[in-house]
Amino acid sequence: MANQFERWHPLTQFIYFLTVIVIMTVKLNPLITLVTFFGLALLGFLIARGDFLKMSARFFLPASLIAIVINPLFSHEGATILAYFPDGNPFTLESVLYGIASGLMICGMCFLFYSFNTVMTSDRIMYLTGRLFRTLSLIISMTLRFIPEFKRQLDKVKKAHRCLGLKQSRLKDGIDIMNSMIMWSFEKSIDRSDSMRARGYGIRRRTSFHIFTFTVRDIYYIALMLIVSGWYLTMLFTENIYVTFYPLFYYGGNLILSIISYVLYSVLVLLPSIDIILEEIKWKSLQ
Amino acid sequence: MFENYYLISCIIIILSFIPFMVMLERRKPHAREIMLVAVLVTITVLSRAVFFMIPFFKPILAFVIISGIGLGARTGLLVGTLSAFISNFMFGQGPWTVWQMLALGLCGFLAGLIFSGRYDEGKLHTVLVCIFGFIAAVVIYGGIMDTYTALLYMGNMTKQSFFAIYLSGLPVNLILGICTVLCLALFTKSMARKLRRVKYKYNM
Amino acid sequence: MEIITVDNFSFRYPDSKNDSLNNINIGIDEGDFVLICGKSGCGKTTLVKNLKPVMIPNGTSSGRILYRGKDINTLSPEGAAINIGYVMQDTDTQIVTDKVWHELAFGLENMGLGNKLIKRRVAEISNYFGITEWFDKKTSELSGGQRQILTLASIMVMKPEVLILDEPTSQLCEVAASELVSILKRINEELSTTIIMIEHRLENVFSVADKVLYMEAGKVTAYGATKDVAAIMAKSDYIDAMPASARIYKGTGLHGGNIPLNIRDGRRYVKKYFVSGLEKKNFDEKDFCTDTSFLGKILKDKKEKKEDCIISLSEVSFRYEKTGADIISNLSMNVRKGLITTVVGGNGSGKTTLLSVMAGLLKPYRGKIRTEGKIAMLPQNPETLFSRDRVYDELSMVFSKENDKNLIHRLVCDMAEKFDIEHCLDMHPYDMSGGEKQRTALAKLLLTSPELLLLDEPTKGFDYYHKKKLGSILRNLVYEGMTILIVSHDTEFTAKYSDVCMMYFNGGIVCRGTPFDVFKGNSFYTTAADRIAGDYFGNALTVEDVIEECLKITT
Incomplete structure (x- = not known):
């Protein structure tokens, strides 16, 4: 059940995740964090529905709660003192605000990696690494091929070992099984490298084959994402967008340019979600 | 300008990997060499699954160190970084991926740097390896991962907050240290024997 | 024109005193389908390895091997990689990458071809081999037959002129094996690829081969048209394997x-x-179960005494997942003490699952299993039992360290003698031949002194000579009081060596009797x-x- 986002070219997908994570973490900005939080929550929900909600409730939200609690406990900066800790350190409004913002950011990051792990399957990541680092991508491919085989053999070895019925500790069982697996992996690898050489590995500089197609749409998307992130970073560096938490929480800079930046960023974050939703509407209207 | 050092440090880590990767591509490694790396990464990544019946037993770091010892610093680095990367394929990538790659890669690299010469001469002392393993687990791996936690969770860092995070991470790091020492004591010699046999069979 | 000429070729391994190949002279014409056979250890594999430059083993050789008139060692690396394809015995180890499409492209990537060209070649080969349906799959999800086809396709995609195969069917079931042979025949006829194949399962291949090369002890005994060589082979002692x-x-x-x-x-x-x-x-119903021997009569007796059976299953059902289908359903069976019982049935029918249930590795969700005494199980792959670097340690690890060293030593040596593996005691387990590995695994199991021995497909991938040895070992064990249960689909072996035979189908035992009773109808x-x-x-x-x-x- 692939959705429209999963049909993007791997490079486009990667640039999406990259631009979002850079803008989100380059500077803690409550508005950006909010947009990211809701935008990625929508994306996660569109991609995986129930599973995403379950994961959020179980792991992502608690993780961000920790951040919200931790910050005021350790950070005592800020001018607006709300109360004092028993050890005499101040409990400030600014540190609470900062904690909430960074908690939201961590949660947004969890959402981002959730989508990333669902969408960027191993062959997509390998395609990306393979463009630049061919040997590396081949090693990853080989490892991913061995892992299921190793697991299958491990299951067999465990059974065979249990059947021997030796009376020894679990640790000793583990050692025997591990030794058996190491021996087996090494021995099989000898044949395997013969098979690679038999098919001409190492004679010439390898190319890296892939089955992805780069479409015009991908060019538009990438251009859009790069322009938006470039715009935002420029605004940030020229201090047209300006946020500080300490000593006082302060929002400043050029109001109009800031608003334009936030709107543009919202479009960037929502881009895959919009694509998925438009596609669903189209299908429904076609039927 | 930035209070959040997380992004910058990630970028620095990623940039620091690049020379090694370029070196790997330039070298055009032999089929047997990359096969051995792939096999070692598989063993490392799945070592936890072998000992699944023993709680808290994490042999990953130990096998990265052994790989470094047996095949040198470069391979140790490669096995370390790839093991972190690929085990996250199975459990999900996250903001920690890059840091784990750095931590494991560095441990493998140092193990190779310190011990691979002795290994080649056949003068490997398991006790020394174990001591190194403990330090690697508690100081290098634990230290890097705790720094990651601190950077991600706290924008403005104070000595206090850093100290608090390291202290709270200490029990976990100590468990990892003990596991690593135990694994190294159990597997260094036998793995060395097996690697020697493979190298002989490979004509390496 | 001869594509490969072997001219006075001899070969010797580094540590060996004798030549493994002795004065070989053969010529292979373009488009030939050559079958190589001979007993294990006769030099078949050594010969074909010498035909593929990167596979040439360490050792000294004399004489020449020519490829299209040129010495094979002077071929360019690309030329050798592309033109001579080599398929090894074990399919699992030959697949290098994780996706089917990547595996197909692997060789072409190595040749440095561009994406467009690779795409075209891969598309072409997928169509030819019917891979399109599982093109996007992971290689770990394929069946044994599909893997073998993928291995073959990933070599054929490089358009080799010669295809060398070393016992490609040994790990396949009957159906997949004959499918593979027919694909090879098609490659040979439609693409006029020269095929050189080592095989010991001769039933399928004799009819497709143009020529047969029969080797004995490193020498060519006969080489020529299939019928002629077969007639010569029939007169030699290789007849037993035919x-x-x-x-x-x-x-x-x-x-x-x-x-x-x-x-x-x-x-x-x-x-x-x-x-x-x-x-x-014409047999009718009455003629079923006509075995009038003592055993035949006993087996027909419906009531069996409990003390005669070592393991009895009553209405046992098992499935792997709650929502899945039953692998074993309401199965009842008794295994009598002191006999060899064989459960026969097709591939993938769940026979291995049945063994695991009997050995207590899997728990049935219904039914009762009553066992007497210790059970040992020999897995299909004996390597799963190995965890030491030396065969001697492999065997002695069974005993706990408190036992007397001398006693252990004696027990291990006795067992090794019994299984004819004394010469292997100092070897690495993986350096042994397939048969020796299996016997070592058996010896290890017997050192745990079991009363019931379960064997999972013990004849798979072995030639006649090893089967015979295994058969007599098993008969000896039974003579000494062991009970043996085999699952197998090797009908010849079952007919020859087992006392009781059961046919397993669709999760239950369809019939039971002496092999004669079960097969005869x-x-x-x-x-x-x-x-x-x-x-x-x-x-x-x-x-x-x-x-x-x-x-x-x-x-």
Whole structure:
């Protein structure tokens, strides 16, 4: 059940995740964090529905709660003192605000990696690494091929070992099984490298084959994402967008340019979600 | 300008990997060499699954160190970084991926740097390896991962907050240290024997 | 024109005193389908490895091997990689990457071809081999047959002129094996690829090969057209490893000039020379279970005493997942003490699961299992039992360290002697041959002193000579009081060595009896000898039986 986002070219997908994570973490900005939080929550929900909600409730939200609690406990900066800790350190409004913002950011990051792990399957990541680092991508491919085989053999070895019925500790069982697996992996690898050489590995500089197609749409998307992130970073560096938490929480800079930046960023974050939703509407209207 | 050092440090880590990767591509490694790396990464990544019946037993770091010892610093680095990367394929990538790659890669690299010469001469002392393993687990791996936690969770860092995070991470790091020492004591010699046999069979 | 010429070629491994290949002289024409056979250790694999430059083993050689008139060692690396394809025995180890499409492209990537060209070649080859349906799959999700086809396709995609295969069917079931052979035939006929193949399962391949090379102890005994060489092989002691029809032909005195090599020709042969006047017997229901021997009668007895059985299953059901289908359903069976019992059944029918349930590795969700004594199980792959670097340690690890060292040493050595692996005690387990590995695993299991031995497909991938050795070892064990249960789909082995036979189908036991009872009524699932002459001779099941009956007629 692939959705429209999963049909993007791997490079486009990667640039999406990259631009979002850079803008989100380059500077803690409550508005950006909010947009990211809701935008990625929508994306996660569109991609995986129930599973995403379950994961959020179980792991992502608690993780961000920790951040919200931790910050005021350790950070005592800020001018607006709300109360004092028993050890005499101040409990400030600014540190609470900062904690909430960074908690939201961590949660947004969890959402981002959730989508990333669902969408960027191993062959997509390998395609990306393979463009630049061919040997590396081949090693990853080989490892991913061995892992299921190793697991299958491990299951067999465990059974065979249990059947021997030796009376020894679990640790000793583990050692025997591990030794058996190491021996087996090494021995099989000898044949395997013969098979690679038999098919001409190492004679010439390898190319890296892939089955992805780069479409015009991908060019538009990438251009859009790069322009938006470039715009935002420029605004940030020229201090047209300006946020500080300490000593006082302060929002400043050029109001109009800031608003334009936030709107543009919202479009960037929502881009895959919009694509998925438009596609669903189209299908429904076609039927 | 930035209070959040997380992004910058990630970028620095990623940039620091690049020379090694370029070196790997330039070298055009032999089929047997990359096969051995792939096999070692598989063993490392799945070592936890072998000992699944023993709680808290994490042999990953130990096998990265052994790989470094047996095949040198470069391979140790490669096995370390790839093991972190690929085990996250199975459990999900996250903001920690890059840091784990750095931590494991560095441990493998140092193990190779310190011990691979002795290994080649056949003068490997398991006790020394174990001591190194403990330090690697508690100081290098634990230290890097705790720094990651601190950077991600706290924008403005104070000595206090850093100290608090390291202290709270200490029990976990100590468990990892003990596991690593135990694994190294159990597997260094036998793995060395097996690697020697493979190298002989490979004509390496 | 000869594509490969082997000219006075000899080869010797570094630590060996004798030549592994001795003065080989053969010429292979373009488009030939050459079958290489001979006993294990006769130098087959060494010969074909020398035909593929990167596979040439360490050792010293003399003489020359020419590829299209040029010394094979002077070929460019690209030329050798592309033109000579090599398929090894074990399919699992030859697949390098994780996706089917990547595996197909692997060789072309190595040649540095561009994406467009690779895409085209990969598309072409997928169509030819019918891979398109599982093109996007992971290689770990494929069946054994699909893997073998993928291995073949990932070599054929490089468009080799010569394809070398080393026992490609040894790990496959019957159906997948004959499918593979027919694909090879198609490659040979449609693409005129020269095929050189080592094989010991001869039933399928004799009919497709143009030429046969028969080797004995590193020398070429015969090389030429299939029928001619087969006739020479029939006269040598390799006859035992040949198809049932050829063995009947030899045993009955080689009538006529043509050696029958498949069941159809074997039937014609028997009919023509021995039973021309006899009526074909039609079996009806009454004729089932006609074994009147002592054992046959006992097995028909419905009531079995508990103390006669070592393990009894009553209405056992098992499935892997709650929502999945039952692998074993309401199965009841008794295994009698002191006998060899064989459970026969098709591939993938869940026989291995049944063994695991009996060994207590899997828990059934319904039914009762009553066992007496310790059970040991020999897995299909004996390597799963190995965890030490030396065979001696492998065997002695069974004992705890408190035991007396000398006692352990004696027990291990006795066991090694019994299984003919004394010469391996100092070796690394993986340096042994397949048969030695299996015997070592068996010895290790027996050191734990079990009372019931379970064997999972013990004959898979082995040639006649090893099967014979295994069979006599098993009979000896039973003689000493062991009970053995085998699951297998090797009908010949079952007919020859087991006392009791059960047919397993669809999660249950369909019938039980002596092998004679169970096979005699079948026409598909029975021994080759029975298919050749079974319906003429009421009590012939093995090749020896048929020969005996034939000779009775002539005298």
